[in-house]
Amino acid sequence: PRGSGRVLKFLVHSDYTCADLQWIFLGAQVVKETNLRIFCAGRLLNDGNELGQYLARDGSIVSIERDCDTPLHFTQEVSVLFPDGKRRDIRAGPTVTFWQLALQLEGRTGEDAQSMSLYCGSNLLNPHLTLEQCGIGPDSTIRVAICQSNNT
CATH class of the missing domain: 3.10.20.90 (Phosphatidylinositol 3-kinase Catalytic Subunit; Chain A, domain 1)
Structure with a gap:
């Protein structure tokens, strides 16, 4: 997630979409909210984008923001x-x-x-x-x- 400095590694495929990533993050108990904005290479993914359009190589950073001004809450x-x-x-x-x-x-x-x-x-x-x-x-x-x- 942006600004938190916390790095989590997930195995993803280049044909994964933003919606697929949301399910991964939710399933891993990283976040509970679904109103997430997910960025790769500084560009916002929409639900139809495949990561392959953005991933230059394995190890690319995907960052998460909530779709509002309040900070992202991790589950507790x-x-x-x-x-x-x-x-x-x-x-x-x-x-x-x-x-x-x-x-x-x-x-x-x-x-x-x-x-x-x-x-x-x-x-x-x-x-x-x-x-x-x-x-x-x-x-x-x-x-x-x-x-x-x-x-x-």
């Missing part, structure tokens, strides 16, 4: 405390929303996302905000509570 680990008392770290970037996180937790709890309440400390998280807006960072712990559906 967030500690989650489940109702069974077990604590697990899951990957959740600052721009992940409450609902995205609840859906991610669905498979781990066997509970429907609609039945979950998520807390940080004693604060109930607002479903309409991102983790960053809720003040959640890599050192935070999110507690999952399951709401009983029998109106008690």
